[in-house]
Amino acid sequence: MNNKLGISNKDWINLSAYIDGALSEIERARLDKSLAESKDLQQELANLQRLKAAVRALPAKKAPRDFMLNPAMVKVRKQQTKLFASLRLASVAATILFLVAFAGEALLKGQIFQNLQTAAPAMEAALSMEPDQAAEQPQIITWGYSPEAKGLGGGGGVGGAPMAGSAEPMMPIEESPIELEVEIPQDQPSLMAEPQEEELELASPGTGEALILGLRPETEGQVIEAEKDVPREQERGLNITTLRWVQGGLAAIALITGLIALILHFRRKRQIQTK
């Protein structure tokens, strides 16, 4: 920006600071040199000095009255300020806690998701298994377990589609039109036959009994119950519900205290305005 004398903005700023004695030694020496060479700068300097003198010469206005305070004036204000500050603090704290609770929930959900992700490769591996490969590996079927695979390579749950390499869908024995006979060829080494002489068991799936491969002889006749994750799931669900309640409560506190603080603030402003 140049003024009508063609003085640059930088020179103008330096001239203004020059009359206030606010330039460094180097800047001052540089400007002194420029001033000696430029009549425009000299003229502008003179104008600035006159302007400054004129503003400084403005008569000081005396206070039209005393502004002394009395205890009542500050007491009311102090109480209002304290209440306002407390409410504002409560609102801010509740908001922060709400955000923490929100992040906690996201973290909890993330953990569940991570668990599923960890399980996914095992499931994919099981799904991508070729029938020949699957034939070499015994199919482990567990009963009394949730239909989800949970990364155990299962999939043999009731109503679930058979996985590649798994045994054909089984039917309850009473419904089965044929009697299932398992023959293990002697010349073909099979994991089902050896090395542990695994038993085959026929049972009804509806009653928690079914054909179970991979059963050890010492466990024959015993009722094997799969590890149940149901309580853990319930616990997680409970945690999330509790978290939701906490979030709701915090949000309510943040909103209510924030609103009251806002009302107090505007009321105080109005008091000042109508004063």
Added chain:
Amino acid sequence: MDEKALIDMALEGDMNAFNHLVLAYQDMAFNTAYRIMSDGPAAEDATQEAFISMYQKLHTYHGGSFKAWLLRIVTNACYDELRRRKRRPTVALEPETDEGDFIESPSWLEDDAPKPDEALNNSELEKALQHCIQALDEKYRAVVVLVDVAGEDYESVAAIIHSPIGTVKSRLARARQKLQHCLQGFWELLPANFRLLDVEGK
């Protein structure tokens, strides 16, 4: 009693000590507020608010220039008051004729008291300057008032307006440039010793 002792006593809840401080600074505070706001009642309100704030914030004063600290509060109070007045502008009491036309200089507003030439000149100069200061943006106005009216240095003003010294420098230069342009219109009103030189140096 010295300023520091008064501040310490006020911090302990001594209202009399605080009021001593108020009495010591009220003219300076009001003058600054008046120059920023160009309005007596508004400056009065801002000054009162500033002293109430000063009482509430006294514990935040940790040494240094007490005047600069108070000026910061006064400047903020002025900004608040200006904002409030912008939201709720007051209607000027303009005299009108029976036909509804404005009267520029009604006889009942004229001051009949005789004035010496010098007083008239100073009064006109003051009006002109105050008019031009009022025409500045708030940010420029505060800087020019704090430096040229309140006599604060750049560092103090930088602390008062929460800006770097470079900003103070450039705002002040810009404010002075605008004031110069504005005062061109009042050329003839200014006393000879305050008249600005034109380009030809007349």
